[in-house]
Amino acid sequence: MQKLRAATDTFIELAILYAVLLLVSAALLSHFEGIDFATGLYWAATTATSTGYGDISPKTGAGQLVAVILMHLSIFVVAPLIVVRLVDRLNENRDAFTHEEQLHILESLARIEARLDRLESGAR
Structure with missing residues (x-):
């Protein structure tokens, strides 16, 4: 089938x-x-x-x-x-993210997490 x-x-x-x-x-x-x-x-x-x-x-x-x-x-x-x-x-589903959009979001989140880690490390 x-x-x-x-x-x-x-x-x-x-x-x-x-x-x-x-x-x-x-x-x-x-x-x-x-x-x-x-x-x-x-x-x-x-x-x-x-x-x-x-x-x-x-x-x-x-x-x-x-x-x-x-x-x-x-x-x-x-x-x-x-x-x-x-x-x-x-x-x-026209609102679904494309593969490229999903990769971009994941990369952005990784950059944000890295910045937060650096900020938290510097605040201590």
Whole structure:
């Protein structure tokens, strides 16, 4: 799962994954059902979004298998990946310090502590 997350880290990568899913499904359906690719692509797009108007439906067993796989991949793989990416973007902590800022703060604290130590040593 970690490899899938890394491979779909941006929306562009997710869009490519979704487009490949649609294109492969359309090509397979076109092959199994004997329809043109454009019609297969229309079917894949409506099926993947769970709209499924019913005007085109697979008749062969292989076409029906493609439909089941497409429906499940789009709902249980692609959609959750999109939602996770959106939630990650919304939950991004913009107030968090960067690594460089954290280093600067630590260096400043070390200088302050050193000065306090010198002042305390001189006061005794």
